[in-house]
Amino acid sequence: MQHQPGPLLRQAAVPTPADAASATQLAGFDAVRALLVATGLPAEPAVYDVLWRHVEGEAPELSLAITAALAAGDLTLATLMTLREAHLGALSEASVKQLIAEAHGQAEALGRRIASGQNDLADYGRAIADGGERLAGPLDATGLAGLLEQLGEATATIQAANSRLIGELAEAAAESRALADRLHQAERAAVTDALTGVMNRRGLMLALAGAQAEAEASGAALSVAVVDIDHFKRFNDRFGHAMGDDVLCFVARHLADRLEQEGGSVGRLGGEEFVGLLPGVPVHAAAGRIDRIRAELTGQLLRSAVDGSSMGRISFSAGVAEHRPGFSAERLIERADGALYTAKRLGRDRVVPDRG
Numbered sequence: 001m002q003h004q005p006g007p008l009l010r011q012a013a014v015p016t017p018a019d020a021a022s023a024t025q026l027a028g029f030d031a032v033r034a035l036l037v038a039t040g041l042p043a044e045p046a047v048y049d050v051l052w053r054h055v056e057g058e059a060p061e062l063s064l065a066i067t068a069a070l071a072a073g074d075l076t077l078a079t080l081m082t083l084r085e086a087h088l089g090a091l092s093e094a095s096v097k098q099l100i101a102e103a104h105g106q107a108e109a110l111g112r113r114i115a116s117g118q119n120d121l122a123d124y125g126r127a128i129a130d131g132g133e134r135l136a137g138p139l140d141a142t143g144l145a146g147l148l149e150q151l152g153e154a155t156a157t158i159q160a161a162n163s164r165l166i167g168e169l170a171e172a173a174a175e176s177r178a179l180a181d182r183l184h185q186a187e188r189a190a191v192t193d194a195l196t197g198v199m200n201r202r203g204l205m206l207a208l209a210g211a212q213a214e215a216e217a218s219g220a221a222l223s224v225a226v227v228d229i230d231h232f233k234r235f236n237d238r239f240g241h242a243m244g245d246d247v248l249c250f251v252a253r254h255l256a257d258r259l260e261q262e263g264g265s266v267g268r269l270g271g272e273e274f275v276g277l278l279p280g281v282p283v284h285a286a287a288g289r290i291d292r293i294r295a296e297l298t299g300q301l302l303r304s305a306v307d308g309s310s311m312g313r314i315s316f317s318a319g320v321a322e323h324r325p326g327f328s329a330e331r332l333i334e335r336a337d338g339a340l341y342t343a344k345r346l347g348r349d350r351v352v353p354d355r356g
Contacts, residue, residue: 031055039075040242046194047077050084076241078248081194082270085201113168120161127154193268195245196252204267204275208329211279215323222323223286225276226336227255230315230348232272239311243304247314248272251297258293275333276318283322287353290318294351317343321354 032051041047054066065083069075127150191203199207208224215222229235229251236244248268255266255274264278278286294316302311319339323332335354343352 028052028055039070041075041077041080046084047080050080074241077245078195078241078271084194113165117161117165120158120165124154124158127151193252196249196268198252198256198274199265199267201267201269204269205329207265207267208275208277208332211277212323212327212329212332215279216325220280221282223278223281223283223320224323224332224336225278225286225290225318225320225351226269226333226340227251227274227276227290227316227318228340228344229272230317235311235314243311247302250302251314251316254297255293258296262289269333275336283320283353286322287318287320287351290320291351294318294349298349315349317348318351319343319354320351321356 032048032055035041035051035055036043036047041051050062050066054063057063062083065086066075066080069079069083130150191199191206193200193203211222214220229247232244232247235247251272252266252268252274255276259266259276259278262278263280264276266274266276269275276290278289281289298313298315301313303309304311317340319336319342321332321335321339327335335356339352339354343350346352
């Protein structure tokens with residue numbers, strides 16, 4: 001219930017532009033908070049960033065997609081992160097501009113430090129040259145003492161300047177390392193699925209293209225598996241989207257832990273589909289490896305971390321294809337996806353190699 005102004009309240013001051021801006025910002029905060037409460041989404045920075053852009057209308061296409069997901073009751077963390085990647089990219093333009101501005105700022109500061117050191121060195125050079133000229137002429141004891149004192153002061157000045165410059169260069173090096181770390185983190189975020197922690201679609205396609213080029217150059221085999229969690233929508237409907245997100249993370253980690261042990265990798269293609277890369281492995285051997293991973297997963301009984309109740313078993317179906325010279329990344333995935341369709345048609349919970 002809203003509080004109504006009483007007779008004892010004084011008339012409010014005329015709002016200033018700053019007051020109006022603050023009120024608008026607070027309204028935005030309230031709108032984001034309401035969305036977090038209504039959807040059960042975690043109040044994480046990435047989630048807040050997307051919802052803030054939505055309520056502020058900064059990305060119209062993103063807002064349309066979020067509105068549609070809300071209407072369908074399907075605004076899960078997985079959906080939101082997929083929309084974020086599709087409409088904003090893993091690293092926002094503002095973040096990129098900030099990193100570039102910081103790099104320019106560091107370069108300019110380093111330039112000023114070097115210029116200052118050069119000026120100090122020039123002053124010292126002039127002092128030495130002046131002393132040399134004076135030494136070339138007649139000097140009595142008093143003049144010599146004065147010259148030595150002047151040169152001593154100049155030496156002390158350049159030593160202090162050198163010490164200061166060494167400290168400033170060390171500071172600049174530390175700042176550069178910190179910026180490089182941030183850039184590395186940004187690059188990693190740009191190719192990482194925010195929900196599951198494996199490669200996102202962009203990272204996956206880059207890795208696949210690189211693996212194909214390496215396979216063609218070396219003549220080694222390369223197989224790709226497209227993995228799809230069986231009856232995932234049914235699981236979501238029964239246990240809720242939050243638990244569905246946990247299952248996506250669990251399956252992603254299950255695949256990654258086993259594939260990475262033998263030089264492979266995994267990425268999320270979208271939704272409940274993942275792609276495993278198996279360099280150096282022919283198609284039938286790769287299908288056997290993926291099938292063992294499938295059997296390990298199916299053999300595990302999932303329980304709720306909240307109350308320990310059983311949630312049954314999770315299985316997946318997979319199709320596996322081998323790279324051929326001239327195949328694009330899309331063509332190779334398409335071949336594996338065709339084998340996946342066959343696995344689904346045959347009853348799911350199985351792995352089928354491409355027959356092509």
